[in-house]
Amino acid sequence: xxxxxxxxxxxxxxxxxxxxxxxxxxxxxxxxxxxxxxxxxxxxxxxxxxxxxxxxxxxxxxxxxxxxxxxxxxxxxxxxxxxxxxxxxxxxxxxxxxxxxxxxxxxxxxxxxxxxxxxxxxxxxxxxxxxxxxxxxxxxxxxxxxxxxxxxxxxxxxxxxxxxxxxxxxxxxxxxxxxxxxxxxxxxxxxxxxxxxxxxxxxxxxxxxxxxxxxxxxxxxxxxxxxxxxxxxxxxxxxxxxxxxxxxxxxxxxxxxxxxxxxxxxxxxxxxxxxxxxxxxxxxxxxxxxxxxxxxxxxxxxxxxxxxxxxxxxxxxxxxxxxxxxxxxxxxxxxxxxxxxxxxxxxxxxxxxxxxxxxxxxxxxxxxxxxxxxxxxxxxxxxxxxxxxxxxxxxxxxxxxxxxxxxxxxxxxxxxxxxxxxxxxxxxxxxxxxxxxxxxxxxxxxxxxxxxxxxxxxxxxxxxxxxxxxxxxxxx
Amino acid sequence: xxxxxxxxxxxxxxxxxxxxxxxxxxxxxxxxxxxxxxxxxxxxxxxxxxxxxxxxxxxxxxxxxxxxxxxxxxxxxxxxxxxxxxxxxxxxxxxxxxxxxxxxxxxxxxxxxxxxxxxxxxxxxxxxxxxxxxxxxxxxxxxxxxxxxxxxxxxxxxxxxxxxxxxxxxxxxxxxxxxxxxxxxxxxxxxxxxxxxxxxxxxxxxxxxxxxxxxxxxxxxxxxxxxxxxxxxxxxxxxxxxxxxxxxxxxxxxxxxxxxxxxxxxxxxxxxxxxx
Ligand SMILES: Cc1cc2nc3c(=O)[nH]c(=O)nc-3n(C[C@H](O)[C@H](O)[C@H](O)COP(=O)(O)OP(=O)(O)OC[C@H]3O[C@@H](n4cnc5c(N)ncnc54)[C@H](O)[C@@H]3O)c2cc1C
Ligand SMILES: Cc1cc2nc3c(=O)[nH]c(=O)nc-3n(C[C@H](O)[C@H](O)[C@H](O)COP(=O)(O)OP(=O)(O)OC[C@H]3O[C@@H](n4cnc5c(N)ncnc54)[C@H](O)[C@@H]3O)c2cc1C
Ligand code: FES
Numbered sequence: 001x002x003x004x005x006x007x008x009x010x011x012x013x014x015x016x017x018x019x020x021x022x023x024x025x026x027x028x029x030x031x032x033x034x035x036x037x038x039x040x041x042x043x044x045x046x047x048x049x050x051x052x053x054x055x056x057x058x059x060x061x062x063x064x065x066x067x068x069x070x071x072x073x074x075x076x077x078x079x080x081x082x083x084x085x086x087x088x089x090x091x092x093x094x095x096x097x098x099x100x101x102x103x104x105x106x107x108x109x110x111x112x113x114x115x116x117x118x119x120x121x122x123x124x125x126x127x128x129x130x131x132x133x134x135x136x137x138x139x140x141x142x143x144x145x146x147x148x149x150x151x152x153x154x155x156x157x158x159x160x161x162x163x164x165x166x167x168x169x170x171x172x173x174x175x176x177x178x179x180x181x182x183x184x185x186x187x188x189x190x191x192x193x194x195x196x197x198x199x200x201x202x203x204x205x206x207x208x209x210x211x212x213x214x215x216x217x218x219x220x221x222x223x224x225x226x227x228x229x230x231x232x233x234x235x236x237x238x239x240x241x242x243x244x245x246x247x248x249x250x251x252x253x254x255x256x257x258x259x260x261x262x263x264x265x266x267x268x269x270x271x272x273x274x275x276x277x278x279x280x281x282x283x284x285x286x287x288x289x290x291x292x293x294x295x296x297x298x299x300x301x302x303x304x305x306x307x308x309x310x311x312x313x314x315x316x317x318x319x320x321x322x323x324x325x326x327x328x329x330x331x332x333x334x335x336x337x338x339x340x341x342x343x344x345x346x347x348x349x350x351x352x353x354x355x356x357x358x359x360x361x362x363x364x365x366x367x368x369x370x371x372x373x374x375x376x377x378x379x380x381x382x383x384x385x386x387x388x389x390x391x392x393x394x395x396x397x398x399x400x401x402x403x404x405x406x407x408x409x410x411x412x413x414x415x416x417x418x419x420x421x422x423x424x425x426x427x428x429x430x431x432x433x434x435x436x437x438x439x440x441x442x443x444x445x446x447x448x449x450x451x452x453x454x455x456x457x458x459x460x461x462x463x464x465x466x467x468x469x470x471x472x473x474x475x476x
Numbered sequence: 477x478x479x480x481x482x483x484x485x486x487x488x489x490x491x492x493x494x495x496x497x498x499x500x501x502x503x504x505x506x507x508x509x510x511x512x513x514x515x516x517x518x519x520x521x522x523x524x525x526x527x528x529x530x531x532x533x534x535x536x537x538x539x540x541x542x543x544x545x546x547x548x549x550x551x552x553x554x555x556x557x558x559x560x561x562x563x564x565x566x567x568x569x570x571x572x573x574x575x576x577x578x579x580x581x582x583x584x585x586x587x588x589x590x591x592x593x594x595x596x597x598x599x600x601x602x603x604x605x606x607x608x609x610x611x612x613x614x615x616x617x618x619x620x621x622x623x624x625x626x627x628x629x630x631x632x633x634x635x636x637x638x639x640x641x642x643x644x645x646x647x648x649x650x651x652x653x654x655x656x657x658x659x660x661x662x663x664x665x666x667x668x669x670x671x672x673x674x675x676x677x678x679x680x681x682x683x684x685x686x687x688x689x690x691x692x693x694x695x696x697x698x699x700x701x702x703x704x705x706x707x708x709x710x711x712x713x714x715x716x717x718x719x720x721x722x723x724x725x726x727x728x729x730x731x732x733x734x735x736x737x738x739x740x741x742x743x744x745x746x747x748x749x750x751x752x
Contacts (some may be wrong), residue, residue, distance in 0.1 A: 026653065076613035177696055179520070179560040181512055216562040218696055222499050242698040253703055253710065253729055255736040270693070271517060280693070281737045282518045354739070356733035402697050404715065 004046055004074075014116040015044040019332075026305050026336040029191045029273055033122075038078075041126040045073035045081075046090060047118050051110045056120060059108035062451040064088040066105055066120055082131035085124065089456060090160040093132060093198045094185060095447050096125025098295075100326045104447075132201055138167060140210040145169040146469040148230040149460060152219045152405065155183020156446045157238030157437030159202055160453030161460075165236075166209040168461045174206075175217040175228070180269060183240050184267050185446070187269035188261070190299050191328070192306070220405035225412070225433070233470055234432045234460045235271070237420060238453060240439035245397040251349030252395070256283050256357040260396035267303050276282065285392030287311045289360050291346055292396030293323035298330065299395045301338050313339040313388070315346065317365055317378045343367070343378060345384060348382045349393055359387045399444050417442060427463075428454035434459055477557040481534055483550070487609075487616045489541040490535070490584065491550040492526075497702030500525065500563045506571065506595035507687070507719060509697040510535070512549060518559070519545045522692045522714070524588040525564055535561075538587030538616075565695040566718050569595055574659040574683075577601045578650055579625070580643050580673055582608045582665025586616050588687050589664040592719075593745030596662070597624035604656070606646050608669070612637035644672050651680050658682055663722060667731045674722035684722035688713045690733055705729055 018034040019025070048070040052129035056066045063085050072080035085092045101121035103106070109117035147170045148218070152160045154176040165172045180186055182199040203213065214324055217223055219239065227236055244259035246252055263282070266272045270280035288304035290297050293316035305312040314333070316323060319342050325328060334340075344362040352358045361369075364384035367376035401418035413421045419442055420435040422428050429436050436452025438444055479496040485493050502511060504525050513520045527536035541547040552558060569592045577596055581589035586607050597603050605625040609615040615630045615637050622628040629646045630638030637749045639645055643665075650656040663673040670686040677684045690702045690713050696714040704713050709726035711717060 177562065178694065179562070216560050217499065218562060218565070221564055221696075222503055222562070242696070244698070244700045246700065248710075253705060253733065255733060255739075259700040262693065262701045265693055265699055270519070279517055281740060282742055283736070356739075357728070404696055 006049060009047055009049055012043060012047045014047065015040045015119055015122070017119075017122055022332075022335040022337075025192065026302075029306055031195050032192050032332055035129060036122055036126045037400065041123055042076050043074060044119050045070045045123055047111060048074065049110060053110070055108035055110060056105040056118075061104065061445070061453050062275045063456070064105070064124075069127065070118065070123065073083055073127060078127055078130045079135065080461075081127045082135060085127055086384070089124075089447075089450065090163055091156055091446070092128035093200060093201070094156065094194060095127055096121050096123075097218050098189060098326070099447050100140055100356045102327045132198075134283055137205040137208050138179050139208060140166060141169045144171065145464065146465075147171065147232070147233040147464050148173070148469065150175060150228045150235045152225075152228075152235065153177075153183060153238045153239040153437070153439075154181040154203075154213065155238060155240050155437060155449060156185060157240075157449035157453040158183070158236065159206065160450045161236045161238065161436070161457045162206050162211045162453075163209060164454055164457030165460060166211050168457065170461070170464070171210070173212045173214060173232075173398065175219055175223065176213065176215045177218040177239070178269065179215050180343065181213060183217070187265045188296065188299065190264065190268055190303050192302065193299065218404065220408045225405065225409045229430075229432065231470065233464055233467065234434065235452070236426075236456045236460065237405065237428070237433065237435040237439060238449065239402065239436040239439050241399045241419075241443050242402045243400045244395070244425065245343050245400060247346055247397065249348050251344055251351055251357070253350065254349055254351040255355050256285065256391055257349055257393045257441045258395070260290070260292070260300045260394055261399065263300055263394045263431050264296075267307070273303070273307060283308065283392050284308050285390065287313070287390040288392040288394065289313045289315050289388060290394040290396055291315050291341075291391040292398075293318065293325060294396065294398065295325045296398070297396035298325045298333050300396050302333055302336060304394070304401070305336055305338060309392075311339060312337075313341060313390070315344050315362060315388070316359070317343065317345050317376060319343060319367060336386060341388065345378065345380065352388065357390060357393050359389045361385060361387050361389045394452075399438075400440055400442070406423060425459040425462075426452055427459060477559060478561045480552050480554050480556050482554050482715060483552065485550075486538070488613050489550075490587075491539050491541065493537045493539060493550070493552070494534050495537065495558060495561065496533055497535045497561050497563075498530075500561065501528040501530045501533050501535050504528050504535065504564040505568035506591040507569030508564035508566050509695070509718065510537070510561050511565060511692065512537070512558060513560040514545065514549050514552065515559045518548065519646055520560070520693055520695070521545045521687070522565070522695055524591065525639065526587055526590050538584070538590070540584030540587070541731075542584075562695065567649060567716070569719060571595045571599045572660075573600050575602065576656070576658045577603050578647060578658040578661045579603055579605045579621075580608075580647060580661065580663040580665070580669075581605070581617075581621075582669040584616075584673065585613065585665030586621075588689075589662065590617055590620065592662055593621060594624060594663070596610070602626050604650060604658070606631065606643045608632070608643035608665070609637075610634070629714070642672070643669060644676055647673060647676060651677065651682065653683055660685065661722075662686075667727055667734065670722060670725075671727040674725070674727075678723050685719050686722035687718045688720060688730060689718065690730060691736070
């Protein structure tokens, strides 16, 4: 292909993402973004200036070789692009959809300094989706090491580690507490943002690699980590940060008040949105208020809208600029008619005589001095209380570590929040036990969990070098 | 997939099912439950593990068919499979040596009570067991509980078996007689029964432990749907319980939350009325 001059590159405008019409999509659960056509993707990749400093790579938590994969794509070599992407990122179809690119790769992109950054996330998604359609998944390597490795949790951390370990020739078994795989990718992030066929395909690819997956095993209850350690040569713990936080205001136990975890689990994992008569019910509110400003809050409020709410409302303590959600989600939410009550804090949840939520009592806030996180601290405005009517309220404040697994393992060192302490190789205080993802970082991101899983897999192979496998046929 | 080994109807709409679940059979302790999901698309519902046989790799569930999911589960025949069973969940019963213990079971709660009672008896407690039911047919596990209870009393609302009336009748007599006054009471059954028992024992200062049955999903502390208020504090019944001090439980809240989805079925649109 002919070289494109910098001037020509600069003249190309950032591509648009084809998406479902806002009104239509606010009533269905189909994916919002429809994906780029090949020509658009190639053209967008040609916007990359291949600058020397490669700030996008520094901006990526796992340092994906972005300019290299963009260069292949700019040449129309999608398979070549996919191969490069695959080396650094085990779940590109997922991260291309859910990474906060505007704070990471795209946030650093040189082109973004003057105009608009290269749409790295959309291109990652394009290449990954193309590869899923057109390239055969990896098969298990012929040479097996004879080592057995257990992976606890099937979220992005666990899935990535399982894949890498299987490619290294180890026999891998994943233990998952729920009845289905994927962790937050399955029960938390809704279909309209991350179609479950993508998670299904990742899991199918693992099975092709020889990975065994056993659901309904709650480590700490069904099996303990110690029991697993007796049978397996190494363990990777990636059980996430699954414990929901509540507001601790009066009225929080009224009917119609949910944690985001419960609300999204009912909708996604249990399929309450599918109207199955034997399935799990969910309160489909007409007016739904969601507390929070992160991705979890956006997912909840947009789910409420799709479940038929006339008014789906975000109530957030700070301003729009301080919202930690991905910018694209906030934009999509606005287009879908989500209402935003900013700079308000909940004081109380009010109920009717039957014990159902009927309103939330809010207080207005104003932004004061910056706090430790650098964000301006919200300060209550005296006498500004008001009521907002609703019939469902969702608390989306975040999650913390679930002690079910760790409580049974006194030797496993934790930090003061109950997260597992792990070093830069993901090793924990117990030799042969590695940990990563949200259980180490607290609520973090998919890409970081993925990166931890990859790093842990390498550390495990390193750890096993020179050891002899425990009796493989005895393994549970 | 978990294979059903046997399934017998031990009282109207009450089934005892033995199911292959080797990992759970091995790990399970009295007082713990499992989350059962019959098939893809079905609900996850909590059921107490009534008994286990680690050697055979089986667990026993005693299930009252009260609604959609339980009816479907009890219709599963031997040789057929249940898609998902996860457990054991919840804190095991703190089996203490109290001395004299009264165990009170009502309806299907008697099935939940059974493993606790057995554990308490094995630990050397002297048990008096009171089982209540609407009529004779609904009094379950009488012989099984008698096997390790010093005395077993049945009460029925229509007087068709044992004493006519509620479980609180004989309980009051036991509390009033210094020779039989218990050191602890365990009560499992419908919320109004547990509340009545707790209200009755409170003035006597007798420690009362109840096993709560809120609606659950995951059973692992992940959703908070099972939250109950105990002693003014919010607790997750699936991980902090299901057993709690009966004198501290907010029963009104528990009863209200249990009915949430029935009320939704009945009046799909509450807010329309509220806003009108
Ligand atoms: C609603 C929502 C939206 C989000 N949106 C984004 C986003 O847009 N972008 C982004 O980057 N991040 C997002 N996140 C955060 C991201 O999903 C997490 O950081 C990521 O999933 C962490 O991966 P993990 O593998 O560590 O854990 P998880 O995904 O939490 O998976 C842990 C798995 O372990 C299982 N498990 C737990 N305990 C046990 C046990 N004792 N035994 C066996 N298995 C166990 C769980 O059931 C689960 O399947 C979002 C989170 C939520 C909740
Ligand atoms: C820790 C725990 C242990 C339990 N152990 C047993 C057991 O060993 N055997 C047994 O038969 N049942 C047990 N239950 C109750 C059982 O889970 C419910 O009966 C079941 O979920 C009802 O589902 P359904 O679809 O059949 O009924 P639904 O159609 O959902 O409801 C039918 C009726 O059951 C009531 N109900 C719904 N959910 C519950 C609930 N969680 N608890 C009590 N009543 C409810 C409803 O108010 C309604 O009256 C236990 C519950 C908990 C929380
Ligand atoms: S059932 Fe979900 S937290 Fe208890």
